[in-house]
Amino acid sequence: MSKMKILVVDDEIDYRETFKMLLEGRNFTVETAESADVALEKMHNEYFPLVLSDVIMPGTDGIDFLIKAKSEILKPFEIILVTGYGNIQTAISAIKNGAFGFFIKSHNPEELIIEIEKARRSVEMKNKLSMYEKQSGDESYLSTSKNLKMNRVIELAKTVACSDSNVLITGESGVGKEIIAKLIHENSTRADMPFVAINCQSFSDNIIESELFGHEKGAFTGAFGKRIGRFEEASGGTIFMDEIGELSQSTQVKMLRVLENRSVERIGSNKSISVNFRLISATNRSITPGIQDFFREDLFYRINTIELNIPPLRKRKEDIEDLIFFFLNCFNKSTKKNISSISPSTMEFLKGYDYPGNIRELKNIIERLVVTSKGGILNMDYSDSFDSKIKSDNSFSKDCGSIDSFIFEGDNIISYSDAKKNFERYYFEKVMEKFDGNITKAADFINLSRRQLFNKITEFGLK
Template sequence: MMELTKILIVDDEIEYRETYRILLEQKGFIVGEASSAREALEILSKEYFPIVITDVIMPCEDGFYLLDEIKKNFKELIEVIIVTGYGSIESAVLAMKAGALGYFIKSSNPDKLFSEIEKARRLIKYEVQQSIVNRDVDSKLFLYQSKNIRIQKILRDIETLSESSCNVLITGESGVGKEIFAKLIHDKSNRSKGVFLPTNCQAISENLLEDELFGHEKGAFTGANTQRIGRFEEASGGTMFLDEIGEITPSIQVKLLRVLDSRYIERIGSNKRIPVNFRLISATNKDLKKAIQMKEFREDLYYRINTVNIEIPPLRERKEDLEDMIDFFIYNLSRETKKRIKGIEPHTKEFLINYNYPGNIRELKNILERMIVLSRDGILRMEKSVNNQNNNVTDDFELIPYKEAKKDFEINYIRKALAVCDNNISKTAKKIGLSRRQLFNKITEYNLK
C-alpha cells in the first residue's frame, strides 16, 4: 500500500521541516511540506497523506486547529502526530483528547517518532482494509442475488473474463453501479491480489488529473515539493478503473493512448520511462460513438479501451430486483445509522416498487437512507409531498421544530444537488453558491456518502 509511505510535515520553521524530511526520506518515506495549518488543509484537499506530523505553535491557526479540522473531515483515514518544542503533561493530554495519535517533543530521540509513525501506519492500514472488506462483501451480496436476465448474463461474461487481462469498457446511466461491476471484474481476475485503483476523471481538473495519473518529480513545477507516484505507476500488477472516461480532455486522451500502446509512463518533470503493468477498466454514461462524431473523443482510444463492452441496464429495466435491493439497503443502512427498522408502510413500498428512479440505484439508496434517518418509530414512510405531489401539501403535514426542518431541507437539497452534478463536489459547490470547503463540511456534518 504505497499511500501509507506518505507523510505531510507541517511546521512554520523551514529548518525543522528540512530535518524531518532528511530523517524520513532516509527511512523510505515520501514527504510533503506545509508551513501553516491552512496550507496543510489545502494540500490534503487535493492529495491524500495518511500521516500528518504537525507543530503546535504556528502563526494564525495552531496545530490543535489543524488536528480538529483533519478529524472533522477525514476521521480515521488520517492520523495526526503532534510535535512541539515545549512539552508538558497538560498539552499531551489535550492532544490525545483532541484525537492525536501521538505526541513528540522535538528534542527527544527520533526513534520515538518512528515508533509513533509505525503505529499510525498499522492503524490506517486496518481502517482501509476493513472498509474494503465491508464494501466487497456488500457488493457481492448485492450482485449475486439478481433475478434480472441481463445482469445474470453480465455475471457469466465476467466469469469468462477472469482468464483475460483485456481492457473493459462499462457503460450505463449514472448511478447504475458501474464501479461495483468493475471491482467484481478485478476480484475475479488473476490480478485480484493487486490493487484496485478507482479514479473519477470528471471530478478532477485537467492539470490535476495529469498529475494524479502520471505523478511528478520534485521541483517539476511550483509547489512540487516532493516526488509523487502517479496512479498508473501505483496500479502496476493490479487494475486501474477510470470512471467517467468520456470527460477527459483531448490532450489527456493522447497521453492515455500512448500509455496503453507502449506500457510506459513518464512522470511530469522527467524524461525517464517507467514501465507499468495494469489492467484498464473504464466507465462512462456518455455515448462515446456520438462523442467521436462530434470530435470530442478519439476513435483510436475508443477501440483501445473497448476490447469488451459491458452495458449495465438502468434500474427501471430490472424491477424484479427492486424488493431484494430495498431489503439489502434497509439492512445495511440501518446498521450504519444504528436504527432499528421494523417495516415499511404499504403505500410507501408500493411507491418504491413502481417508481422509475431516474437516478437509478444511487437514488434508491438515497431515498431509503433519508427515510431511515427520519424514521421515529421504526416504520419507513415516504413524505407526502414526494409520494403524491398533486395532493394538498397540508394533508398529513407533521409540524416539527424549525431547526430540524431546516436540517432536513439541507440534507435533501445537498443530496439532490450532488446527484445532478454526478457527485462532483467542486461542480456542485459552484452551482449552489458555496465554497468547496463549505460544501465538504456540510457533507461531513450530515454524514452524506
Template sequence: MMESSKILIVDDEVEYRETYRMLLEGRGFFVGEASSSQEALEILEREYYPIVLSDVIMPGKDGFYLLNEIKRIYKDLIEVIILTGYGSIESAVKAMKIGALGYFIKSRNPEELFTEIEKAKRFIKLETQNNIVKREVSSKLFLNQTKNPKMLRVLKEVDAVAQSSSNILLTGETGVGKEVIANLIHQKSKRSKELFVPVNCQAISDSLLESELFGHEKGSFTGATSRRIGRFEEANGGTIFLDEMGEMSLSTQVKILRVLDNKQIERIGSNKQINVNFRLISATNRNLPKEIELGNFREDLYYRINTINIEIPPLRERKEDLKGMIDFWITHFSNEMKKNIRGIDRDTEQYLLEYNYPGNVRELKNIIERIVVLATDDVLRLDTLSNRRIKEISASQNNKIIPFKEARQRFEIDYIKNALEKCDNNITQAASLMGISRRQLFNKLVEYNLKTKYF
C-alpha cells in the first residue's frame, strides 16, 4: 500500500467520521480516526499519515490549530484538507494562509472532496520522489568515494543481488551503515518505485513489535483506538528492512517465519488473511549461529533470511576512506545548518583520521555534526566538542576503552546540553536544530534526568 493511500480523519462527531470512513474505504483508502486535535497530533507522532482531513470546530484546540501544528512540525510531508459545515470566505482564506491544501464544505458533493484528495496525493508523490532523489544522491556520494577493497566488494555484491528477489542478511558491527546498504539494494531493484520501510527491532519493545509489524484492528487491545496497518502491509510491493533482527523474541520469530512462508499476515484482532508481497532485507550485529546454539534464535528462520549474506566491514578497516567521509559529512552538515565552514583545524583532522571509531560510521557522523553545530567561526576545531573531548569520552588513552553504550550516553548528554544552550533552552527550537521531534527530545531529557533543568 502506498503511503498516499492513508488518510487521517479528525472530527469530534463520530457520525461524520463513520460517514467519511465508509466513503474513503469504498475508494480503497486506509483510514485512521481522531476525535480531537490533540489526539490527531499524538497519532501522527506514532504513525505517518500523509493526508489529514480535519474539521474546524472541535472541543479544545480547533482545526486551525491542528493545521498550524502539522505545517510547523511536518511541513510538506503532510497535506491537510479542512472540512467544515459552516463555510465562509474568511475561514477559507485563513486555512490557505496557514497552509491547507484544500477547503471542503460538508454539504457539498463528495466527489469534490475526492478531487482535493487526488490533488494531495499528487503533491505527496512529488515530495516522496524528491526525498528519494536526495537519498540516492547522498548514498552515491557517500559510497562511491570508497577506495577500500572490502567495501568495493560489498558494492559489487549489491549490484549482483539487487535484481533478485532473494532474502538478504546484512551483518557487521553497530553503525557500519547497514541501512544505507539496504536502501541502496532497494534503489537498484525492480521495487525501487515502491516503499522502502525500515524497522529497528531493538528500538521497539517486544510487546509492541508485533503490532508494529502486523498492524491491529480498533479495540483489539488497550490503547488501540483506531485501526492501524503494520509495516509488512505498508511494504507491500516494496522492501522491508528489519534492522537488529537478532533482538527479536522467539515468539515473534515464529510469526515472522510464518509470514515468509505464506506471504500472508493477520492484523492483531482480526482473522482475515491479507496477502503481502515484499522483499526482506535483515540486519544484525549479533553472531546468529552462536545465538542459535544458545537457543536465542531459530535455526529455520536463520536459513530463510540468510539466502544471501553481505558482511559490511567496520570503519577501522577502511582508513583510506576516512578523509573523504570527513569531508563529505562536513559539507553535508554545513549546508544543512547553513554555515559557511571554510576548513578544519589540522590537529583536529589528524585526530579524526587516527581515531578508531568503535561506533563506526554512525559515530563519525555524530562527531562531525556536533563539531559543526558548535562551531563559532568558519574553521572546525576539536575544542568545540565540549569539556569532555573525544579522547576523554572514548578513554582511548592508555588503551582504556569505556563501554560503547556509556560513551554514546555521554555524547548524547553533551550534545543535547549544547543544543539547548544554543537555543536558550527552547526545546522546540533545539529539537528542530537537532533534526528530531520535540517528543523525541523530551524523552531524552527524561531518560538522562535532564528534565528538571529545562522544565
C-alpha cells in the first residue's frame, strides 16, 4: 500500500520542519509550502489527499486558503487547520468552510495523528465513492468480482454469449441471476434486440400461460383484446425465465413444444407464429430429474445445455466492500443525501454479516441505512430496531438454508469441534425461542436436566 502524501503549509520554517519530521516518522510522505499561494500551485500540479495548514499566515490566511482549495481542487482531499491559538470562533469558521479538523500546536501530537488517521479514512471513502459514481444505477457493475469462483462464472457467461445455446442459471435467491442473464444478452449477437424477463413465480397457473403465449380477444373471460406473449415479444432477442421451476406440468408441456417447433399459438387461436429467441432460465432450487419429480426430464435437458451456478454472497466476501460502496453511491443520489463516511463499527458489521438474502439483502440494508443515517455518516446506531433485527438474524447467521454453512468458512472446512459448536449453538438457540426462554419446559422437552440446559445457555451466551 502506498504512503499517503501530506502537504504541510506554514509560513514558519520551524513548524514546517517539525511537522515534516513527526509525520515522516509515522510513515507518511510529506511536502511543505511556505504560503497558501505556493500550496495551491502544488495542489494543482500534484495530488495531496491531506493538507495540514496554519491559520495565521501573511497574505492569504488559512481560512481563505481553505475556501479557495475547496472550490478549485476537484479530487477528494481533506484539510486540517492548525494554529498556535485556541480560538473558538476560528475553529467554528474552519469547520463551516469545510475543514476536516482543527488542531492547536501546543496540544499532544498524538491527537493530531488520530485526526490524520480519521481524515485518511474519509479521503479513501470519498475516492471509492467517486470511482463508483459513474456506475451508479448501472447494474453491469454487479457482474464484476474479486472472487475466483464468481469470476469463472462471469467468464463462462461471456464465452457462452457468443452461441445461441440455452442457459440455466442456478443459485440462491438474491445472488444476481438476472444480472448474469443480462450480461449474456449484452455480449451476444442479440444485444440490440429485446431482453424480456419474466418471473414465473409471480403468476398463477391460469395467468402464466397468457403471459408466455399471449391470447386473442375473447379467448377467456376478461380477454378484452389481443395480447402478444413474452415469447413473441422476445423474438430476435433473449427471454429470461426466472424461477422456471415454478411452472406447472401443463405449462411445461406447452413450453417444450415451443422450444421444439420454435413457434407459439396464442390462447384462443390455432395459428402458429414463428419465434426466434434465446432462452435463459434461472432457479433457486434443484430441478434435477431423479431428485425432483415436479419438473419434466425432457424439458430440463432442453433448458440446461449450459449451467452456471452463482455462489452466495457469504462465499464471496471479498466483494462485499465494493458492493457496499456501489449501493451507497446509488442511494446517495436517489435520496439526495451526502453520506461521505461509514462508521468503523458499521463497516465491520456489514463486512462480517452472512447475508442469507445475498446481494438483494445487502442492497436493502444499505438503502435503509442511507435513509436513517445522519451527519453524513453511515451508522447503524441511528436505526436501533433495524440494527437489533439484523444482529438477531446474524446471531447465528449460518441459518441460511445450507448444511455447508455449518462446516465451511469461505472455501475451507472448519474443525469438527467448531462445526459441532456451530450446530449446538443453533440448536439451543432455536429451542429457547420455541419455549419463549422457559428453561424448565425446554429442558423437559429435549430430555436434558435444567442445569445442563442452563450450562449450554451460558456457554453460548444465549438470552
